[in-house]
Amino acid sequence: MQIYTTLVQNDLGAIPAEIARIEAAGYDGVLTQENRHDPFLPLGVAAVHSQGLQLGTGVAIAFPRSPMVMANIGWDLQLASSGRFELGIGTQVKGHNERRFSVPWSAPVPRLKEYIGSLRAIWQSWKTGEPLAFQGEHYQFTLMTPNFTPEPMAFAPPPITMAAVGPAMLRLAGEVADGVRLHAFCTRKYFENTVLPELQTGLSRAGRSRESLQVSGGGFVVSGATDEEVAASVEFHRQRIAFYGSTRAYWPVLEQHDLLDVGEQLNDMAKNNQWRDMPAVVSDDMLQLFCAIGRHDQIASEIERQFGGLADALSDSASYDTPGQLPAAVIDDIQAIETRFSGFNGNLEPAR
Structure with missing residues (x-):
């Protein structure tokens, strides 16, 4: 299993030292997010200050960018x-596209x-010199x-x-993507009952x-x-789960566990600005x-229990505010x- 962590995004000057720490610990890669900061600039710095780490966006929002x-x-x-x-990309929800990014919304799948197909067609043109069509x-x-070809x-x-x-969207990932980045608001039951079967449907479509x-x-x-550190992390993640659980787009996960009433309660509280109580x-x-x-000495076995046979890669951090600190032996x-x-x-063909 590959293990990633988050990369600092609010201070580009801190990246060289942080990327050296992460690489020395043995992580497979780092991910950036598109929340408060641009996800690409930190990776540009990391690219020229690292040797073997995978560098990814987890994720960049697609539709605001051509x-x-x-x-x-x-x-x-x-x-x-x-x-x-x-390149990890996502669609975000309608409200963010229209009201945060001010871009038109249409059926996202x-x-x-088309977005992914056009990316591959552009890269194919640059790689081979064939006309872009x-x-x-x-x-x-x-x-x-x-003049415009790199x-x-x-x-x-x-x-x-x-x-x-x-x-x-899971079916689409299986059909056209090199990888799928599942939201952290996911359970083993949803993984087994929904994620893997839908991915397989998409994979089968594409052979x-x-x-x-x-x-x-x-x-x-x-x-x-x-x-004590685990307890503090638990409360941070309790807040994250409450935040995501208030969003209707994530309620299919709650439905798997008969917890839709919890989602409705959280949604009402969010509308009433009761964030601290959620x-x-x-x-x-x-x-x-x-x-x-679990503590560092327990977490590998807990990861295998929760994700074994399901996930190929994980991140140990939900935010660059809490960078991963796993010891090298645990990463191993x-x-x-x-x-x-x-x-x-790299063999997927561009859609036409």
């Missing part, structure tokens, strides 16, 4: 990192399918001259991973095997060196559904957990 803009960013980071960049309902790319790159274009929660798709995430890792609604039993919890134990993913092969 696929051409995203293609440029992905190409440059792949080159700067010598082939270690993973067909639009994201992508024609879709949402995106059309038919102009590419030498310099040649020895590496394959970056793998595209995508965020997915609901069944339709692909499960080994070709990296499945990452699907819950929280809650750990610390001492019981964590108390998340019981310890509910917390256990979403988390692998996590990496020893067997998974099905065999590696990014």
